[in-house]
Amino acid sequence: MQTDAANPSLKKTLGAWHLWGIAVGLVISGEYFGWSYGWATAGTLGFFITTVIVALMYTSFIFSFTELTTAIPHAGGPFAYARRAFGPSGGFVAGAATLVEFVFAPPAIAMAIGAYLNVQFPELNPKTAAVGAYLLFMTLNILGVQLAATFELFVTVLAIFELLVFIGVVSPGFSLANFSAGGWAGSDTFGLPAFTGIIAAIPFAIWFFLAIEGAAMAAEEAKDPKRTIPVAYIAGILTLVVLAFGVMIFAGAAGDWTKLSNINDPLPQAMKFIVGENSGWLHMLVWIGLFGLIASFHGIIMGYSRQIYAQARAGYLPPSLAKINPSFRTPHRAIIAGGVVGIAAIYSDELITFGGQTLTANIVTMSVFGAIVMYIMSMASLFKLRRSEPALARPFKAPLYPLFPGLALAIAVLCLLTMVYFNPQVASLFLGFMLLGYAYFWLTHKQREAAPDDALLQTARSLVD
Template identity: 75%
Template structure:
């Protein structure tokens, strides 16, 4: 309990290296799968342009977002910043969008875990393996944040090592001719016809970096958030940008990249082009490659649970989900609630397979809609708080203000506009979630206030 307010509170146990592990681990599965769907519409060269633009946007965003995280170290992260800047409605939009981002990303990662295991065990149903992953890592997150964070750091380091091994193994067969062939939406030379494909590929470039902002949800559990979070964020984004470029270039140069454009396991398949399907290197990549997926899956469970917990603690969700486990001091009910939604998404093929895309591609897109909405609201919150709360303690100030946050905001608006254009049906589902959630929020306001008083 918080000694001042009596509300449920989390223990401050995380150090800088653990926060860096969470920052990179949350995202690193994006280096293993998901991004290659961008090749299907943009080609390798077109997608490279898109990815570099998104990398620049994320870099500007993280340098700006860190100001908010260190000024308001709250388990709700963007929800808390937007609530302070724009009141309850702003808090709801940011909180609901973040929740959609973090609840829909894990099923996509779980399905990729299943796909990787299916390479090794063809008889194993990928969906069964995905549900098994949920059960294992929800349990680990319930046992304790310190244990969970140390596990996250270990698997993140192993995942980085494996990506470096992948680059090293495929490098002897790398050919720039492979990478550039048909690199502009299937054409060898750039033309204006390639531009629509580059815009359509935005969600999959975002997948390279999606959820790094989840460190904000661990701020309340950091020992020294004002110092450790900026270090974790900045070193984390640098690590991820370098890995994303390396993985994309080496995979595309390994052979016929079109064979990798619509699958959940592009790295093993790229390596197969070089070493053959019976190589020990391939088997090692499949096993160690799981660490990257596990790192993100495990880390995002931590993120969504803190978001559900914070929203419930502030009365935006039923107070039932703000309960902390008496022994492990973790938000166990929030962990289980997000897991139940994710498992349902795994088996919702007919509902989520929209617009002719695969289940994984649509889950990724839904998660990205949540992320981009949160980025826009967060940058607007930064500008608003600079004006409305000029004397607020800011241990870290966004560099090159207002240019960095303005670029991040403009980039996010471009992403949102193009994503709506190319994914109108999924956006409709996303908007329906937000509207329905807000209606429920308004209708249950009085009962939630009573529950919140009981929790406190």
């Protein structure tokens, strides 16, 4: 790729710690909010089972996905792998699904940031705070990837520390009786206790881990991606699994979990059970807890911008979105474009609030639909490339192949089918977005034909022995 002033490229500045910070930071807001809606659907015990299933899917997925990321280190991530494996149409499906995931996740997180700030400043409108967060962190992302990644690493470490503090503060009130009281929700469909609740809660368990794969989109900005990406991904998924189960169990065991199941700030409210309304611990959690939300919000802005940039560079989106700022070497137009869509989603109450779910819950579910389709396409791409390109250099190979990618693929398909069944309105909206995207894809074939021979093809050729 050219790197002159007229055609600046992304800058390789990120090490293993930066990538770990991005991988964990992208996700860590899922430990702070969103997941507790699963309690309302499945109960604490039912949701625990759901989370075990989803954690198994993510662990096997990440160990498999790392093979693709190191073999084809490209800013498009899943879009690049599916295009390599299945051609332009495959690239469209994976790319469009990834865009839905990464563009719809930030407004949900921004709304949670607004809810946390509203706890401290009741007069502050949460939506106003959410828009302010967009403007602030879009600007930070535009100013440079190393600055953005260093900030991401800092807030991620602080957010992890805060989660450990939360567990320590509520631990004196730990009671398994609290956690298990009324722990099954749903119906006895097929003779299994709360079976429907367990399955219907899948999107909220996925929220614990959603977007960890976004670190792949920083691959073109990573130093030695063949070495640094596996370290970041494996350490990242282990970090998140431990935190997810720790936070969920200790929050539920602190008091009446039903009061936490339909709100955007379950951790401060859980802490109130133990320390009361006016404790300094509570104020610390609200303020420092914001860093967990900020880490994910900031990181996903970085992720969606690289995805938009990569697809625009390949002619799947308007080419103007592939412009790199010559001063900061960041895809500034892609950052702004994703922000405009996210801010619109925050104010789309009538469009996205339905089916008895809150605006946040439906946005979470929409994002998860995109993620699951992308996971399916990624694992299918891995199997296809193993057959069609056995000579492709694979610095990291999926362990226990084909068991791990097969397990991830099977659970992802199960998740998609059950999510469509339990969320038909959100599924219809997701399908509508995909069909609109395909119409654009079909009408712009000349745009793709005119696209330059970008890093997707150059990188791929250099990796084949």
